[in-house]
Amino acid sequence: MSQQRHGSTPGNAGAVPAFPDLPEATIARLPEYLRALHHLAETGADTISSEGLAAAAGVNSAKLRKDLSHLGSYGTRGVGYDVALLVDQIEYILGLDQRRAVCLVGVGNLGHALAGYAGFASRGFRIVALFDADPARVGEQINGLTVRHFDELPRVAAAEALAIGVIATPANAAQAVADGLVAAGVTSILNFAPCVLSVPPGVDVRKVDLAIELQILSFHEHRKASLTALPGGRENAGGQEAVGS
Amino acid sequence: MSQQRHGSTPGNAGAVPAFPDLPEATIARLPEYLRALHHLAETGADTISSEGLAAAAGVNSAKLRKDLSHLGSYGTRGVGYDVALLVDQIEYILGLDQRRAVCLVGVGNLGHALAGYAGFASRGFRIVALFDADPARVGEQINGLTVRHFDELPRVAAAEALAIGVIATPANAAQAVADGLVAAGVTSILNFAPCVLSVPPGVDVRKVDLAIELQILSFHEHRKASLTALPGGRENAGGQEAVGS
The missing domain is CATH 1.10.10.10 (Winged helix-like DNA-binding domain superfamily/Winged helix DNA-binding domain)
Structure with a gap:
């Protein structure tokens, strides 16, 4: 059996480094x-x-x-x-032995659903704080957490060792939220707002844009229809397209 | 200006086909x-x-x-x-001139949020039907649509020319829902359930797994921490990682 717990010393030729550089x-x-x-x-x-x-x-x-x-x-x-x-x-x-602390910014329609998503907890994460900029939402209870004002982020980030920030705000607020997260020391961001964020080196951003996923499927619908319409048109062998692959 | 409306005749050497084969x-x-x-x-x-x-x-x-x-x-x-x-x-x-009809199956926490997501309508799609298998949810009004029982899918699919089905059910129900969608003639599926779907050729599946996005960020947190910990460790130049790229 050539499965090893964590690999061996970094830099040794032919050995698996302690932290491999993965595609x-x-x-x-x-x-x-x-x-x-x-x-x-x-x-x-x-x-x-x-x-x-x-x-x-x-x-x-x-x-x-x-x-x-x-x-x-x-x-x-x-x-x-x-x-x-x-x-x-x-x-x-994947660093999942750490149960990283996650905060969620923006508790509108989508943010509310994300705050209640059981899959985060069962797969290695703790949502420890919810933020919103709307005073009317501050104080609301969602899944046992109280929504706080975004101004409290620096204090909470220091206290909770926040690792990952999830942005579920409208697009026009997302860059300011990202800047606030970075300033508070958060170095990984999951962005649901439909916009491109600008972040300094050392900060990782993943983006989930739900409309883009539909637009990609729309492309395939269009492509399939055009193949059917052509003489000798063939169906494409479709299948799973994992996000991020 | 060498921008052309739709390209030229398919198959002509050197010309852009009517429907290009895109990476x-x-x-x-x-x-x-x-x-x-x-x-x-x-x-x-x-x-x-x-x-x-x-x-x-x-x-x-x-x-x-x-x-x-x-x-x-x-x-x-x-x-x-x-x-x-x-x-x-x-x-x-992308075939967005068609305003494709989308149905959503599973109106729990996430499905509810998706049903109310304005970004779908503004970016070329019409959510025309909501389904759930839970009789307690059937009849509920969300954003002007009435939740119907999943058994009604075949009738609705025929009447509305459903192009895309969005699955927001628990993982253990998702394959049966996918089978139902395919049987009803839906050939594109956006799957939010954390599981792999098996579909026949000609059906395209895109998958959004929110916990996977966090796990990928966790990897980067782990990697950054290990670089900082190593002698001569350097910060990686991070940046945008678009989903699907």
Whole structure:
């Protein structure tokens, strides 16, 4: 079995560094593997073949083996991967052993739903603070948390070691919120506002734009319709398109 | 100006086909360009340089020029791109001139928020139907629409020419919902449930998993912390990571 807990000393030729430099697409697939592995663990599986795990995660098995080789995990021929060990390795790489503190800014329609989303807690995160700039919303209780005024962010950030800020404000407020988060020491931002944020080096931003996802599907609808309309038109073999891949 | 309305005859060597075969990453960026162009049009701009548009969309300008060249748009040296024409071209390619009908299945916490999200309507889509399997939710009014039982899907799909189905159910219900959507003739699915859907060829699925986005940010937090901790550790130059790129 060539799965190792955290790899070996950084910089050693031929060894897996303590913190591997992973392709962005691999990083985006690790959470999918983790979700599938947790599900397998719940069903009592101790080991899983690369084909089985690939199918459960919706990727092809060659890609999966390559992704996991970046972590120093090659499985065992004829046996596959040790489920518990691989969970441990991926959670370590993703830093999920830390249960990072998340704050959410903007408790309108979407922010309200995000604040109540059980999936954050079950998958390694603690939402510790909710903020809004609207005095009418300050003091509101959502899922056991009290909405605070955004002016309180610096104090809360210091007290709670906030790691990730989620922006669910309208687009015209998002840059100011991002600036406030960065000033308060937050270095990762998940942005739901439909706009591009400008942040200094060292701050990571991920963006989820729900209308863009529909527009991409609209493209595929349009493409499929044009293929059907052409002489000899063929249907495309569609399938899963994971966000971030 | 070498921007053309829809390109020319398909299959002609050297010509832009009526429906270009675009890289997936280009498709995912076109909505970003469109959003930036709409914003520019609102501010009264008639033309925009590739650098200006690239900055507004948060990509580098070489990538933008390459993306737009796939559409047959090269702009004019010293002038840039015609904003109105480029809006027209991108909306055509994305099929947004059709105002596609969208249904939403699952009106829990997240589904409720999505049903009320104004960004869908303003960016080319009509939410025409809401479904849930819970009889207690059927009949509820959300944003002017009445929640119907999922059993009514086939009838509604036929009447409304549903193009896109949005799944906002728990993970354990999502596959059955996807099967129902496909059986009703829906060929594009946006899946918010944290699971992998299996669909036949010709059906496109996009997936938005909010916890995965946080897990990717957690990776970057972990990576940054490990760089800081190493002797000679450096901060990574972070920045925008658009979903789907």
